[in-house]
Amino acid sequence: MSSESTTQSIDVLDLMRRLEQSERRCDELERAAAIGVQEQSRINALVEHSGAGVIVVDSHERVVWTNQTFRKVFCTANGEETEPTGRACHEVLCKKSKPCDACPVLARRCGEEVARRELKLWVHDRFRHVYATAMPIIEPDGTVEQDLVMLQDLTDLKVLQESEEALRASEQRFRSIFEKVAAGMITTRLDGAYLQANPAICAMLGYTESEILRKQFQQTVHEGDFEKFQQQFDEVLAGRRRDIELEMRYLRKDGTTMWGHTTSVWQFDAENRPTYCIHLIQDINQRKYAMHALQESRLKYEGLINTLEGIVWEADAETFEFSFVSPQAEQILGYPVDKWLSQPRFWRNHVHPDDLQRAVEASNEARKHKCGYELEYRIVAADGRTVWLRDTVGVVQQNGEVTKLRGVMIDITKRREAELALQTSEAQLRQSQKMEAIGRLAGGIAHDFNNILTAITGYAELMQQKMDETHEMFRETNEIGKAARRAAELTRQLLAFSRQQVLQSRVLDLNEVIIDMVQMVHRLIGEDIELVTEHADGLGSVKADPGQIQQVILNLAVNARDAMPGGGKLTIFTENVTIKNKQSDGRQAEIESGDYVMITLGDTGTGMTEEVLVQLFEPFFTTKEKGKGTGLGLSTVYGIVRQSGGHIIVESTLGEGTTFFVYLPRVEGKAEVSDSTETAAEKLTTGTETILLVEDDETVRELAVEILTINGYTVVEARNGVEALDIYKEKSDEIDMLVTDVVMPQMGGKELAEKLAVIAPDLKVLFLSGYTSTAIVEQGILDVETNFLQKPFTLRAFAGKVRSLLDS
Numbered sequence: 014m015s016s017e018s019t020t021q022s023i024d025v026l027d028l029m030r031r032l033e034q035s036e037r038r039c040d041e042l043e044r045a046a047a048i049g050v051q052e053q054s055r056i057n058a059l060v061e062h063s064g065a066g067v068i069v070v071d072s073h074e075r076v077v078w079t080n081q082t083f084r085k086v087f088c089t090a091n092g093e094e095t096e097p098t099g100r101a102c103h104e105v106l107c108k109k110s111k112p113c114d115a116c117p118v119l120a121r122r123c124g125e126e127v128a129r130r131e132l133k134l135w136v137h138d139r140f141r142h143v144y145a146t147a148m149p150i151i152e153p154d155g156t157v158e159q160d161l162v163m164l165q166d167l168t169d170l171k172v173l174q175e176s177e178e179a180l181r182a183s184e185q186r187f188r189s190i191f192e193k194v195a196a197g198m199i200t201t202r203l204d205g206a207y208l209q210a211n212p213a214i215c216a217m218l219g220y221t222e223s224e225i226l227r228k229q230f231q232q233t234v235h236e237g238d239f240e241k242f243q244q245q246f247d248e249v250l251a252g253r254r255r256d257i258e259l260e261m262r263y264l265r266k267d268g269t270t271m272w273g274h275t276t277s278v279w280q281f282d283a284e285n286r287p288t289y290c291i292h293l294i295q296d297i298n299q300r301k302y303a304m305h306a307l308q309e310s311r312l313k314y315e316g317l318i319n320t321l322e323g324i325v326w327e328a329d330a331e332t333f334e335f336s337f338v339s340p341q342a343e344q345i346l347g348y349p350v351d352k353w354l355s356q357p358r359f360w361r362n363h364v365h366p367d368d369l370q371r372a373v374e375a376s377n378e379a380r381k382h383k384c385g386y387e388l389e390y391r392i393v394a395a396d397g398r399t400v401w402l403r404d405t406v407g408v409v410q411q412n413g414e415v416t417k418l419r420g421v422m423i424d425i426t427k428r429r430e431a432e433l434a435l436q437t438s439e440a441q442l443r444q445s446q447k448m449e450a451i452g453r454l455a456g457g458i459a460h461d462f463n464n465i466l467t468a469i470t471g472y473a474e475l476m477q478q479k480m481d482e483t484h485e486m487f488r489e490t491n492e493i494g495k496a497a498r499r500a501a502e503l504t505r506q507l508l509a510f511s512r513q514q515v516l517q518s519r520v521l522d523l524n525e526v527i528i529d530m531v532q533m534v535h536r537l538i539g540e541d542i543e544l545v546t547e548h549a550d551g552l553g554s555v556k557a558d559p560g561q562i563q564q565v566i567l568n569l570a571v572n573a574r575d576a577m578p579g580g581g582k583l584t585i586f587t588e589n590v591t592i593k594n595k596q597s598d599g600r601q602a603e604i605e606s607g608d609y610v611m612i613t614l615g616d617t618g619t620g621m622t623e624e625v626l627v628q629l630f631e632p633f634f635t636t637k638e639k640g641k642g643t644g645l646g647l648s649t650v651y652g653i654v655r656q657s658g659g660h661i662i663v664e665s666t667l668g669e670g671t672t673f674f675v676y677l678p679r680v681e682g683k684a685e686v687s688d689s690t691e692t693a694a695e696k697l698t699t700g701t702e703t704i705l706l707v708e709d710d711e712t713v714r715e716l717a718v719e720i721l722t723i724n725g726y727t728v729v730e731a732r733n734g735v736e737a738l739d740i741y742k743e744k745s746d747e748i749d750m751l752v753t754d755v756v757m758p759q760m761g762g763k764e765l766a767e768k769l770a771v772i773a774p775d776l777k778v779l780f781l782s783g784y785t786s787t788a789i790v791e792q793g794i795l796d797v798e799t800n801f802l803q804k805p806f807t808l809r810a811f812a813g814k815v816r817s818l819l820d821s
Contacts, residue, residue, distance in 0.1 A: 066164035069150065070102050070118055077159065086166060087136060106134055117147035118160050142167040197273070197294035203287060205230035217296055219266035235262035235270060249279055249287055260297065272301040324422040330380045330408070330415045333360050345424050347395030365391035365399060379408055380415045389425065401429040463783030463804035464710040470497040471716040474808045501805050518556050520682045523587050523610055524548040526562055537567065538574040538583060547586035553610050553679035557657045565653050568646040569614045569673050576618025576671060584615045590676065604660050608679040615672035621665040629663060698812035702749035702819055703727040707737040707765065708781070709757040717752070717811070724812045734760025738768055745773060750819055755782035777818045
């Protein structure tokens with residue numbers, strides 16, 4: 014074979030070899046392409062369905078491609094999809110106009126091969142945690158024009174992690190609390206078996222943990238209290254409640270009990286069935302004991318307040334608005350407690366107007382000086398009574414200021430009334446003692462003065478009997494007699510005041526006495542004063558001297574007339590009155606119980622002050638101008654009324670008038686008619702009998718001897734009772750009558766008469782005196798109708814009285 018043919022054969026073989034190689038390479042490429050398509054499908058499926066958003070951004074951070082997940086998660090809102098391609102990635106993801114600091118694309122382009130960042134992006138309606146990974150897309154020539162960014166939503170994973178962490182933290186906190194808390198904590202199953210018990214509950218009940226875990230809850234609770242727990246547990250089982258809160262007694266290992274405040278919280282499964290319970294138990298033993306002690310203290314306090322005879326109160330220091338008042342307020346004053354508390358000005362509205370300023374000032378001073386006080390004042394009760402209270406007040410301070418006042422109001426009405434009665438009684442006693450002292454003085458003066466007047470009038474009469482009316486001395490002796498009689502009237506008034514005159518008492522009808530005096534009173538008071546008299550029907554009788562009662566009425570009428578210089582009204586009326594001390598009012602309280610006839614004499618004059626009223630009945634006390642009054646008118650009235658066994662009371666208001674109340678004891682029997690016929694004594698004055706005359710005053714004794722001698726009698730003289738007794742023993746057969754003064758030194762007339770009555774019971778006795786003690790008359794020693802003669806006396810009266818007794 015030629016070389017050319019050989020060469021051609023080699024070329025064909027080589028070409029066939031190459032063709033075969035090309036076919037093999039095409040097969041390989043086809044297989045590789047198929048594998049590539051398969052891999053690409055796998056990659057596409059992975060990118061589309063991985064759950065991560067994938068985007069491709071160019072060198073200008075514009076989005077050039079996204080997968081469906083990205084479009085669905087980050088570009089869809091309210092069902093509408095926003096086209097992301099062509100927009101800057103920070104606008105699409107961060108909603109910002111420029112890249113954020115945490116941008117992973119920038120970080121990758123600044124040198125990181127693969128940049129990973131955790132971003133917080135606003136997605137739909139909330140922020141979401143997104144894990145972003147940026148990696149380069151390398152071109153075949155090795156350049157990088159684009160970056161692929163994978164975005165994975167970590168929100169659910171984050172929540173799970175946080176939940177797990179929170180759960181672990183919660184479990185740790187619960188374990189820490191469970192182990193270290195001072196309160197007892199246990200967990201129990203549905204049947205009450207203990208699952209856990211912390212150290213505190215073990216210490217409370219005295220068990221070890223292993224001992225208590227072998228017990229059931231109901232075994233450690235007091236039987237009486239577990240019933241209450243069971244009732245509420247039944248409600249838990251019924252779905253009506255989820256927790257229980259009770260105060261129960263727990264049984265300790267040593268048999269004692271412990272009070273515990275128990276809060277039981279049940280845990281439920283998915284079907285809302287209780288599975289186990291956590292119990293929190295707080296030891297409240299001390300609190301219970303304290304509450305018990307407080308309750309006992311409160312009961313004692315309330316008992317004390319409720320039994321205290323006073324009003325316990327609390328009020329605002331400035332407004333005096335009450336915040337507390339004890340129940341006794343209604344009992345003492347009649348106002349319900351709610352009125353005290355609801356009416357801001359209750360206290361001010363009911364304190365007596367005359368005491369309000371003083372009471373308010375006391376409370377203001379307490380607030381100012383921060384110290385308590387004690388005050389007595391009046392308050393008007395619901396029924397109108399005036400109640401005296403002693404208020405003992407203390408202050409309550411807060412931050413250095415007095416905020417409240419607290420006190421106790423004690424009803425002292427009875428004490429104040431007793432004190433007032435005592436003060437009145439003491440004043441009356443002092444007045445009575447003063448009047449008695451003045452009376453004794455007046456009586457003594459009148460007695461001595463009457464002895465002098467007896468001599469003056471007696472000798473004046475003797476002189477006149479020895480001369481006719483033409484005698485040059487007749488007028489002078491007549492004037493001496495008139496002056497003596499005026500002086501005798503003055504002493505008579507003094508005796509009336511001192512209650513030492515002898516009253517000619519008989520049973521009277523005061524209506525008749527007043528009727529007989531109407532004309533006289535009319536003339537006395539004048540026409541410009543209206544006289545009104547009222548006479549009670551069935552008026553009782555009194556025993557008194559009619560002349561003296563007339564004097565009382567006349568003197569009171571004169572007093573009323575002088576109190577009404579411009580005219581007015583004088584009222585005189587009578588009535589029967591019965592006094593009962595326990596039921597009498599203030600005016601009658603000083604009068605003894607009994608039946609009285611009362612004369613009331615009232616005027617509409619000027620009235621009197623308290624100062625004048627105190628001295629009203631004192632002798633020689635007068636408010637009239639000098640020379641217009643003796644000051645004996647009302648003192649005479651006082652003496653006559655008191656000597657008649659009665660009382661006189663005066664009430665007066667300045668500018669309104671004065672009223673006198675005269676109380677005379679009521680007696681049985683009808684009024685006696687006075688006998689105005691001339692007595693035997695006035696007809697006959699002479700005699701021949703022998704008379705023992707006893708008189709300590711020499712002037713009076715000499716006058717009496719002369720009068721008796723002129724009238725024919727034989728007179729034996731004695732200076733006192735002792736001397737007279739000796740004389741009578743010597744001359745008892747000669748003496749027919751005893752004429753004696755009542756008050757004498759050594760032995761008075763009363764004692765002399767008593768001694769002679771033993772020796773000579775039929776001896777006639779005539780008493781003479783300037784005054785006579787009421788006691789002598791009341792004891793029956795003197796019969797004032799027959800055996801007494803008041804000094805000064807006239808010659809005829811003396812001689813006639815002697816003759817009358819001798820003939821009786």
